Amino acid sequence: xxxxxxxxxxxxxxxxxxxxxxxxxxxxxxxxxxxxxxxxxxxxxxxxxxxxxxxxxxxxxxxxxxxxxxxxxxxxxxxxxxxxxxxxxxxxxxxxxxxxxxxxxxxxxxxxxxxxxxxxxxxxxxxxxxxxxxxxxxxxxxxxxxxxxxxxxxxxxxxxxxxxxxxxxxxxxxxxxxxxxxxxxxxxxxxxxxxxxxxxxxxxxxxxxxxxxxxxxxxxxxxxxxxxxxxxxxxxxxxxxxxxxxxxxxxxxxxxxxxxxxxxxxxxxxxxxxxxxxxxxxxxxxxxxxxxxxxxxxxxxxxxxxxxxxxxxxxxxxxxxxxxxxxxxxxxxxxxxxxxxxxxxxxxxxxxxxxxxxxxxxxxxxxxxxxxxxxxxxxxxxxxxxxxx
Ligand code: FES
Ligand SMILES: [Fe+2]
Numbered sequence: 001x002x003x004x005x006x007x008x009x010x011x012x013x014x015x016x017x018x019x020x021x022x023x024x025x026x027x028x029x030x031x032x033x034x035x036x037x038x039x040x041x042x043x044x045x046x047x048x049x050x051x052x053x054x055x056x057x058x059x060x061x062x063x064x065x066x067x068x069x070x071x072x073x074x075x076x077x078x079x080x081x082x083x084x085x086x087x088x089x090x091x092x093x094x095x096x097x098x099x100x101x102x103x104x105x106x107x108x109x110x111x112x113x114x115x116x117x118x119x120x121x122x123x124x125x126x127x128x129x130x131x132x133x134x135x136x137x138x139x140x141x142x143x144x145x146x147x148x149x150x151x152x153x154x155x156x157x158x159x160x161x162x163x164x165x166x167x168x169x170x171x172x173x174x175x176x177x178x179x180x181x182x183x184x185x186x187x188x189x190x191x192x193x194x195x196x197x198x199x200x201x202x203x204x205x206x207x208x209x210x211x212x213x214x215x216x217x218x219x220x221x222x223x224x225x226x227x228x229x230x231x232x233x234x235x236x237x238x239x240x241x242x243x244x245x246x247x248x249x250x251x252x253x254x255x256x257x258x259x260x261x262x263x264x265x266x267x268x269x270x271x272x273x274x275x276x277x278x279x280x281x282x283x284x285x286x287x288x289x290x291x292x293x294x295x296x297x298x299x300x301x302x303x304x305x306x307x308x309x310x311x312x313x314x315x316x317x318x319x320x321x322x323x324x325x326x327x328x329x330x331x332x333x334x335x336x337x338x339x340x341x342x343x344x345x346x347x348x349x350x351x352x353x354x355x356x357x358x359x360x361x362x363x364x365x366x367x368x369x370x371x372x373x374x375x376x377x378x379x380x381x382x383x384x385x386x387x388x389x
Contacts (some may be wrong), residue, residue: 001025001146001244002319003343003365005114006123006220008241008253011138012106015039020364021054025112027343027363029099035061040074041110043097043342044201047078047359050340054098056128072096076347080281092356097345102277105129106138107241107253109221113325114344121184124225126239130256134237135262137271140256141278145285147222147244148293148316152253152309153285154240155215163280165226166273169193169208174305181311184219188308197230205230209219217312219319225237234260240275247329248291251280271359313342324368326341331364 003025010022010031012233012311019032021044027046030053042063044054048179051067058064062079071080076098078090100111105126128134143150154157157176160168169192177189196207205211216225222242229235239255259353293313294300302310320326327343335341341363342348348358 001329002219002316002325003327003363004111004115004220004323004325005121005317006102006109006111007105007243007244008221009041009101009110010108011102011140011253012108015108017058019054019056019058021052021242023245024110025244025343026329026332027112028052028054029106029110030063031101032058032063034058034074038074039101039108041099041101041108042072042074043099043360045096045340045342045347045360046070046072047094047096053124068337074098076345087270090163092351093359095347095351095359097342097360098347099343099345105239105255112343114346114349117231121218121220124185124223126225126255128237128259129255132152133259135256135259135267136258137274138269138367139256139271139274139278141252141254141282142245142301143250143252143282143286144248145250145282145288146292147242147250149285149288149291150242150250150281150311151217151222151224152293153281154226154242155186155188155312156218156306156309157188157192158211158305159284160192160194163284164277165195166198167194167277168335169195173208176308177303178313179308181315183315185216186308186315187214187216189214204234208226215308219315247342256287272378320366321369324365326366327365328364335364 009024009029011353014020015031017033019030020263022029022031030042030044034040042053044052046065048070049067051065052064053063054065057064059071060075064071070078073079076095078094078349081088081090090311102109104123120309157174158171161171171194175191177191179188191215192211193208194211196202201335212229214227224240226238227235237257241253243251245251261349269274340360342360344362351358
């Protein structure tokens with residue numbers, strides 16, 4: 001699991017002025033709306049005696065711990081301690097980690113890390129969301145799988161022939177037209193020859209009709225975006241935000257958009273087909289081994305048509321090996337139930353710079369390569385087909 005990225009923590013509509021518990025990167029979070037309706041996101045653990053803030057309530061825009069009634073404002077600072085009396089000056093150190101939260105596309109995005117704003121990869125664009133030509137539907141899926149495996153499956157064109165019979169044609173006829181990428185994003189244009197659509201939709205796409213499919217991956221949000229151009233006028237997009245709830249669980253906040261048949265009567269069939277596709281993927285991905293994406297390219301093999309997925313793997317490994325942004329889940333597991341560790345937040349970073357210190361320790365991290373702290377070297381071995389990249 002990787003810190004210092006934006007992730008989707010919840011649907012916007014679920015967050016009110018009543019605290020809501022959610023989990024991202026194996027950390028419980030409390031989400032609530034303050035008096036101005038702004039989303040606030042704090043680590044869901046009180047630094048007094050470990051109360052869960054999400055079991056509390058909101059008082060004058062502050063989340064109130066249900067154990068002894070301490071109140072925390074949106075910045076994470078404790079602002080009221082009933083038992084200490086009005087004269088008690090609350091130290092700066094009485095605060096919990098606060099994570100930046102924004103609302104986009106009907107979802108709450110939280111920045112899980114302490115990187116300054118200017119250095120963050122942006123929240124991926126979804127221009128169709130506000131475009132009246134597009135009808136957007138929401139869906140949600142929980143996978144017993146690691147988020148990186150889920151992303152890789154979503155951008156894999158070749159599996160459709162075997163896992164999704166309604167869409168995959170003969171995989172040997174798939175063509176990769178182009179691939180482009182930067183350090184946090186990649187896009188590939190492909191042409192496929194899928195089977196004809198079924199039933200009343202049969203005239204929209206004929207058997208083996210050359211069909212464009214454009215998958216994209218984004219590291220922020222662990223997003224898979226897929227556009228399928230059924231024909232010249234009918235396009236479908238998927239925008240799946242694959243949130244690592246913990247290292248074994250991924251919660252996908254999915255939006256499906258179509259620029260045809262805006263009527264509500266078509267939504268039910270669309271959603272049914274979408275969930276069928278997710279079920280087909282889950283049956284494969286949840287049983288894939290190793291459970292986690294392999295740490296090197298040496299322990300699996302790839303062919304030319306896997307090149308786009310390899311780009312995602314390499315970009316992700318850069319965050320781990322160059323930036324040192326991977327949580328050491330095994331070290332964290334050793335601390336379970338004995339010690340609270342939280343994902344570093346910008347206010348923790350500022351407090352440390354001021355020398356104020358912080359009550360909770362930071363979650364253990366896998367050291368970056370060449371940081372002098374690594375115990376064991378793992379190499380990214382280039383594959384022959386990457387030679388031209
Ligand atoms: S544990 Fe939260 S107020 Fe005491
Ligand atoms: Fe799939």
